[in-house]
Amino acid sequence: MTTISRRTRYVEGAHTCTVTEALRDGNTATKLSAVIMGYGNIVNGQIAKGLIFLATEIAYIFFMIRYGFTNLVNLVTLGSATQQEVWNEELQVYLYTQGDQSILMLLYGVATVLLTLVMFWIWRGTMKSAYTVELCKKHGKHVKSFADDIYDLFDENLYRTLMTPSMFFICALTILPLIFMILMAFTNYSKIDNHLVLFDWVGLQNFATLFDSGSVLGSTFWSVLGWTLVWAFFATFTNYFAGMVLAILINRKDTKAKGFWRFCFVISCAMPMFVSLLIMRTMLQPEGAVNVLLRTMGFLEAGESLPFFTDPTWARVTVIVINIWVGVPYTLLQLTGVLQNIPADLYEAADIDGATPVQQFFKITLPYMFYVTTPYLIATFTGNVNNFNVIYLLSGGDPVTDLGSTAGKTDLLVTWLYKLTIDKQYYNIGAVVGILTFIILAIGSLLVYRNSKSYKEEGGF
Amino acid sequence: MSKQNSAKAVRLRNNIIVHTILAILAAIWVFPVLWVIMTSFRAEKGSYVSTFFPKAFTLDNYIKLFTDTTILNFPKMFMNTLIIAIFSCILSAFFVLSASYCLSRMRFRMRKPFMNMAMILGLFPGFMSMIAVYFILKAVGLTEGARIRLALIMCYSGGAALSFQIAKGFFDTTPFAIDEAAMIDGCTRWQTFTKITLPLSKPIVIYTVLTAFIGPWVDFIFAKVICRANADQYTVAIGLWRMLEKEYIDNWYTSFAAGAVLISIPIAALFLKLQKYYVNGMTGAVKE
Incomplete structure (x- = not known):
């Protein structure tokens, strides 16, 4: 009996709907999920899952407002302020202002772009999830509870559980550094002409x-x-x-x-x-x-x-x-x-x-x-x-x-x-x-x- | 002379030739190893000697390694390396085996892209990104003090999943029918993986653990770039390298050999014990 139910569940999982379908054929709640991630899930009873999506979105938006947009702007300009001496009246000493460090700007900029791509990928996932749950409800099928989802993560979705930590490290320690180095090839970051602190894009x-x-x-x-x-x-x-x-x-x-x-x-x-x-x-x-x-x-x-x-x-x-x-x-x-x-x-x-x-x-x-x-x-x-x-x-x-x-x-x-x-x-x-x-x-x-x-x-x- | 006798003579001649060649080659391969072992027991200091066999034997070189910690703290380096190697071994073995299992047994949309990505990433010079990795670790504050260990563990195990090819090849050769039987009996994928596939794939598990341990244990260049001037976080490899620098070589050369012998012992033991798994792991052993 259990075998059969598991088998059928496996078949259901195999059917995946696309984001385009979700945006075209989904109902209001699903479409609204594009803006408020997880809304469709919450409305249809998957509260925990929906809240996780929502929390991710809020965290991302907070990050973008606080740091992200500056990082993106800096990625284009790569900074211009040099370190300067400023006379401090109270202490009667010269203090050094923090100049721009192009290398960090480049790094943070690339990291922000990468994070945005990951976020876009998560967004696609939430859209699909919202549409799937809507379809389940419409056809009177069982809506997966949070416990079901956790169970699936160790069964037919095991690859997600096992590959996600690896993917995180690969992104952070292999892909990000690689993109970073590739971008360096298009700058004048070099000891020649003393561009070690501030550098610029120079094309090819x-x-x-x-x-x-x-x-x-x-x-x-x-x-x-x-x-x-x-x-x-x-x-x-x-x-x-x-x-x-x-x-x-x-x-x-x-x-x-x-x-x-x-x-x-x-x-x-x-x-x-x-x-x-x-x-x-x-x-x-x-x-x-x-x-x-x-x-x-x-x-x-x-x-x-x-x-x-x-x-x-x-x-x-x-x-x-x-x-x-x-x-x-x-x-x-x-x-x-x-x-x-x-x-x-x-x-x-x-x-x-x-x-x-x-x-x-x-x-x-x-x-x-x-x-x-x-x-x-x-x-x-x-x-x-x-x-x-x-x-x-x-x-x-x-x-x-x-x-x-x-x-x-x-x-x-x-x-x-x-x-x-x-x-x-x-x-x-x-x-x-x-x-x-x-x-x-x-x-x-x-x-x-x-x-x-x-x-x-x-x-x- | 009868035909049979001449065939026998040819065979004898061939055997003598082959065994002589093997003996000469074996001598060439064993010679440097013997030389290191003898140097590690040599009483005379310095790297240049005029005789092959030491004039006097001593254990002082080993004692010096563990007692003379003012310039190069070998016991500390040894512990550092051991900790780093053990943790990265566990992590990377997990990453490699789980990625290989997923890629071999499960079908998901990112499967082919992941495999292609691994192939492409493998073509970039390994340490081209090393400087960038250093900047990233510095930005998150992992390049100071004891956190360097964490940084090194992450570096060694982080990309491990990309070298899934051998383990995946092995899993591909183990019969899928066993997995299916387990799932019909009610096992989840996770249970199938941990209770069926892994125990059945002992050669590849051992091979993976072995390579995952030896990698960090003998790595030199990554440790050098990440540690920089933090002498108390040095691994054995950097320590040994420093012993051959101009200012140390005269005093430390024989101790260098002693250190080399010491770090070789665990590898030699693992390797000899598990040699058959190494060979089996490369070719795939469990057949239907």
């Missing part, structure tokens, strides 16, 4: 600077971009193939002590990445363990050292090689399972047909792996384009060969972005670099992803 000027290959920043951008792509390509595929070959070697039928070998590689995962990277860095310094060892063994003259991080080409190869060391154990773990899922009869058939292990690898293993792991490869590639840790902790972007430029020879777009914002305080240029990184990644991965079989099949449901 920063993008023009970065694309102008004649300027220092422009030429740096293109070289950093080139290296970033080269790095991401090598970092992704060296790890992928090394991990795959290793996994195959360990999982071979004839290999003894599989657990032991796996343990040897996995044990390096236990050391946090930043620790192993810092240690690698100290070991590879001109006076570090590796060079000292080579000298005592007689491979190098006294005072001579291999230029791991001082020669551009050496540095680039070094970071890629060390990245293999860092990344392969993870790849090994992740690919082992996938490899074991390849149907064994494929290999048996190949064996009978006389295919060599090399042929089997290229004709069976590789196609299967590419098919299954395309999303994984894309994720790794994007992860490597944004691979801050390895470069920052290992080489710090060094060597810097061109003193006028802000980036070193191993700097990726992300580490360059870090240098631009944290060290140089060119916030606007940093934001432009971030946006461009995003655009490149988005176009690239969308193209690959859309064409991959894994997407087409997942898209089916």
